[in-house]
Amino acid sequence: MPLQIILNLIIAIMWMFLSESYQFTSFLTGFIIGALLLYLLQRFIPDAFYLSYVWKIIKLLFLFAKELVLSNVEIVKWVYKRGRDYNPGIFAMPTDLRTNWEITMLTSLISLTPGTLSVAISDDNNMIYIHAMDIDDKEEAILAIKDTFEKAIMEVTR
Amino acid sequence: MTETVIDVIFDILVILLLISGAFFIISATIGVIRFPDVYTRLHASTKAATLGISGILIGAFIFLYANHGIISGKLILGIIFVLLTAPVSAHMIGRAAHSSGVEPWSKTGETRDEYAEIKNKGS
């Protein structure tokens, strides 16, 4: 992975020198050509193509933005609804993620999804306690978090 | 002619972003006033305020770019910073509230709190 990034940068700088124009646009052209070459020659280079990894990170960011907008619409609905027809509570969710970095990302994603807010993490890092606006559909929330967020984070980190 | 069309589109975009941002911010405030306990108030203040501030700052970015040709990356940095830190502060305040003994509000009267159960069992 570091080897591929260095190769790509070297190709970009060589392109800059070969075309004798020392500007950002020619560097960018060289970078794109280098990425294309690496993609074509990925059978001869160890490890997977590194831009696919970057693409997964970009997909995670888009997931984050989509969930943020959805959760806002949801919370605004709760705010302007007459009366209090929700039933909040705290439930526990087991998680398979281990390192601090992964758990931080997961709790941030949980806090920005509709109707859930992470409150605490158990000492041995395998339970996340989540406050839900409507605790009656907690099974659904656990399934949704497991299906979308945990999978997306695992694709990036493992 | 085409330049005026693009300007009009940018201006309308700015107006829409500003109005939606202010709407989300005032919704967050009304939520903080109306909701019954700390945790539900945290729901309102983290989510709605985050989208409101993103709307207003993106509106400012587009306005400065379209009308004066200034690209200011600091506004984008500010949005990213708020997006990163809002969940963390919400988590910290939630944990502090729980450990200082605030019970979650419940409509039916019986609080459902699996975290408190486990904490009590441990001690």
Added chain:
Amino acid sequence: MSEFASFLPDLISVITVICMVVVTISITILLYRVVKGPTNPDRAVALDAIGINLMAMAGLVAILLTSTQLNDVILLIGILLFIGTIALAKYLEKGVIIDRNRD
């Protein structure tokens, strides 16, 4: 079309002033929660929300004055707000902000 285009910048400044009024009302309502708040965490939540509103206010002033000088102010308010909220939460949880024995 051209009359409409020349009319829009004025509209933007009017909308900006209206948004500033809305944000000001929002800060005033939040101050009520800071003073009244039944528990201390409530006050922390309201102070956090006031900080976010101040950031929005700085952005709106930047539009009104069409200057980039206020961008640093926005970033600084954000950073100080984060540090302040974390310190307040630690104080509410443990009673101290800087604890020597790390766990």
